[in-house]
Amino acid sequence: MTSAPSQHAAPSGERAPAPQPPPAPGPFGRLGVWSATHARAVFVLWIAVVAGLGAFAPKVDSALSGAGWQANGSQSVAVRQIAQDHFGGNASTALQVVVHADRPVADPAVRKVIARAESLVRADPRVAQVLPPQPGATVSPDGRTAIVLAGAGTDPNTMVRAADDLKGPLAALSGGGITVHATGASVLWSDFNTANHDAMMHSEILSWPVTLVILVLAFGSLVAAGLPLLLTMAGLGASAGSLVLLTHLTPVSIWAMNFAMMFALALGIDYALFLVMRFRAARAGGTRGTLAAVAETMDTAGKAVALSGATVLVSLSAVMLVPSPAFRSMAGGIMLAVVFVLAATLTLLPAVLAKLGPRVDAAALPWAKAGGAGSPRFAAWGEQLWRRPLLYGGAALAVLLVLAAPVLGLRTAMPSIAVLPKDASARAGYTAVQDAFGPGTPGTLQIAVPSAAAARAAEVARHTHGVAAVLPPQQADDRSGWSMVQAVPSVDPSDPALSGTVHTLRADLPPGSLVGGASVENLDLQRVLTQKTPLVIGVVLALGFLLVLFALQAPLVAALGTAASLLSTGAAFGVARLVFQDGHGAGLLGFTSQGFLDGWAPVFFFAMIFAIAMDYTVFLLAAAKEHHERTGDPKAAMTGAMAHSGRVVFAAAAVMVAVFFTFALSGPLPPKEMGIVLGAAVLLDAALVRLVLLPVLLRLTGRAAWWSPAWLRRVLPDVRFSHG
Incomplete structure (x- = not known):
């Protein structure tokens, strides 16, 4: 009796094709496999890092x-x-x-x-x-x-x-x-x-329950929803301890920890969403082993996360161009948090996913679907955008341009004493001084002048418009050659007219004279911020474009992604002008408009908003490039990107909006500005740019979007997001 031939047997006279081995993992895949196979070492290393640095974390406030x-x-x-x-x-x-x-x-x-x-x-x-x-x-x-x-x-x-x-x-x-x-x-x-600090703590208490609900809904299981918290806690503990140690080298602003906390939470959620969703898809059907799923996840989503983290770091590094210790330490604090969250995402998370395997879907919600190759709802939305790009794209562009238009009338200045609660010691004392001595006394100008010219300096100050009184020159007791002349302005320190008075004094005083004082320090900082803002914006845009170009190797796509991020940023600042300068909604939010946006907001918020916007850009375009590499079809690239990354962008944005908007509900004015500006930016960027305008631009540009000149392909390394 002869056995039946195998259904895979080759025809007579032909050699059977050799079975195709699984694709060899790339650098990120190998890192993920190493972390998975050395999970115990990875866990011990991270416990040591978090425990070692976290031991300093309780000292962060002091x-x-x-x-x-x-x-x-x-x-x-x-x-x-x-x-x-x-x-x-x-x-x-x-x-x-x-x-x-x-x-x-x-x-x-x-x-x-x-x-x-x-x-x-x-x-x-x-x-x-x-x-x-x-x-x-x-x-x-x-x-x-x-x-x-x-x-x-x-x-x-x-x-x-x-x-x-x-x-x-x-x-x-x-x-x-x-x-x-x-x-x-x-x-x-x-x-x-x-x-x-009190406002931040209150806002965090309000935001955590909302965040947890959104995470559970987004991941569909309690176990998976806990993974972003793992990354966040690891990043926060390590970065807080690092900031405390950094204070031994240079002063670090307390705001550095506040912003680091927000970014650790936001990026921890973003990155965990992207990797966990991809890991589930890689395991869908049960035909692929856990290690193979980890390798595919890291070669695709892991590579995109690394690029996203690099984009965030590049955007924030431009803030270092501002010669202000507070700005530099705030940017440094966020960058530390990003580095630790990124490191945890690329090492700790693969190890945890490998240990969990199919249990990543444990404690799933009744209606949740484990695994899957993408979101049917966002796939359908991608198809709708492909059929009617001008309708949806035109509507999104119109809304963004209308919201961005008020930026043309945006005014900035340093915050006044009114940002403090009325019962704060500094404000109560400030008010008492003004009532007793005159409106300009809290902003008394200090003029340091060589002693030989002190009398002349006092005379010039006395006859300067905007100066109400001048105290007699005081000569230093240590024979340093300096004298001090104190001039009391006639206006409140926050009055824009004070800037003109300081400018006149600096022009007319004897050579070697220097004008200072607390109010002048604010004016000098405002002047530097105004000067440096165009430079910071230009550097952020250029570096962001180059980084995306390096990864995608498609000039038009990189330019579209960068321009779209700039558009959503402009719309966010347009909203900021309407709310904080013009006062729309001031009663609802519980503040009194100063008639301007705080001077530090444009340069710092621009870098933060652009970093978040490019984070979403990278997720969407990396998914689009992966599908384009597999199919060569622009439609498959666009609709596939929406199916695979739309849900991630939507869920991550929902968490960020919830976190940021809670800061608008409590505390002094600057945290309200931060909450409204960042929350509006994320909302507009996710809803109108990443999920509408950018896919429409991919539809309208078609194959040209992914074209790359031969010389550029020779110069840049071949970065691919597909696996196998």
């Missing part, structure tokens, strides 16, 4: 600084240093203790409170010379308000911590018709950091 909002190399910073070194610390960072009474300050009870206030600040080693109230200078004309000056004996960041410690005990001296408030720039930053 270690990180609150100052650094200055333009390095400016006249105002030079004046501050001169005042600290040669005038008993009577610099812009000095503490001002304002004592106001319902009777003259010469009253014995008031004098006793003033003496106790002097003793309190004199006992602090961070305070240099203490100047008691001086009639005609720091005692008000009505005799009911006096100011004790506590000179800055150390750097600005340490003086903010001194304000943290002293403002409470000083306020406790109030009573019996006498009020005591600490004020000045250091107290302002202390109060602002406190209000900002």
Whole structure:
């Protein structure tokens, strides 16, 4: 009896084709396989990293600084240093203790409170010379308000911590018709950091339940939904500890941790979504082993995540061009968080996925579908866009252009004292000083001048428009050759007219004169930000384009992705102008419009928004390139990208919008600006750009979108997103 021939047997006289081996994994696939096969080592390494660096994390609130909002190399910073070194610390960072009474300050009870206030600040080693109230200078004309000056004996960041410690005990001296408030720039930053920290904590409490619900709905299972939290906690613990260690080398703004926390959460969700969805698809049908699924996931989604992380880092690195310690440390803090989240995504997550295998879908929701090659809903949406591109693309473009149009009238300035709560020490003291001495007194200008020209400088200041009063020149006691002239402006420090007064003084004062003071430091920082913003925007756009071009090797696609990101960014700032400059919705959000957007917002928010927008761009275009490499068909590239990445973009954007918009519900004005601007940017970018306009542009450009000149293909390495 002869056996039946195999259904795979070759015809007579022909050799049977050799079975095709699985495709060899690329560099990212090999990294994923290594992490999967060495899972224990990966887990131990990450536990060591998070535990080692995380041990420093509880110190983050006390270690990180609150100052650094200055333009390095400016006249105002030079004046501050001169005042600290040669005038008993009577610099812009000095503490001002304002004592106001319902009777003259010469009253014995008031004098006793003033003496106790002097003793309190004199006992602090961070305070240099203490100047008691001086009639005609720091005692008000009505005799009911006096100011004790506590000179800055150390750097600005340490003086903010001194304000943290002293403002409470000083306020406790109030009573019996006498009020005591600490004020000045250091107290302002202390109060602002406190209000900002409280707002951040409140917003995070509000956002976490919403985030968890969206994650469970997006992943369809409780186990999978926990993976972004794993990445977030690893990134946050490591980055927080790193920031504390970094403070031993350079001051780091407390805002660095706030922004790092937001980006760690946002990117942890983005990256986990992208990899987990791809891992499920790779395992769909049960025909592929776990290691093969990990390799495919990392060679496709892992490569896209690496490119996305690089794009975010490149965008934020441009902020380093701004010569301000606060800006640089904030950008550095976010970059640290991105590095740790990215490293965890490319090593820890593959190891966890390999261990979970099919259990990644455990505790699934009743209606959730495990695995799958894509989203049927977004696949259908891609088909709809392909059939009617002009209708949908034109509508999306019109909305974005209408929202972006108000940018043409956007005004910026440094925030005023009004960003603080009314009961904050700095604001209460500021108001008391204005009521007693005049509107410009809190912004008193400090003119450092060579002693030989001091009398002339005082005369020039006295005859300068916008100057209400000039105090007699004070000569340094250490024979440094410097004298200090203090000029009181006639307008509030936040009044735009002050800038003209400072400009006139700098032009007319004797050679060698330097104009500074707390209000001038703000003006100098605003000037630098205005100068550097075009440069930062240009560098971000150029580097973003080059990075996408490097990955996709298609000039038109790279240009379209970059331009689309710029469009959504412009629309977000248009919304910012309508809300914060024009005041639309101010009552609903609980703030009073300043008539401008805070000066630090354009340059910093642009880098952040562009980084997030390019994050989504990379996910969408990487998926499109993968399908184009497989089929060579522009339609398959566009519709396939929508099917595979549309759900990821939608879910990740939903989480980000929920997180960012919670910051608009509480706290001082700057966090509200951050929440509205970033939330609007993500909403517009995901809803109108990534899920409508960019796919439509791929439809309209067709094969030209993926064309690349021969010389460019020779220059660039062959980066592919398909697997096998």
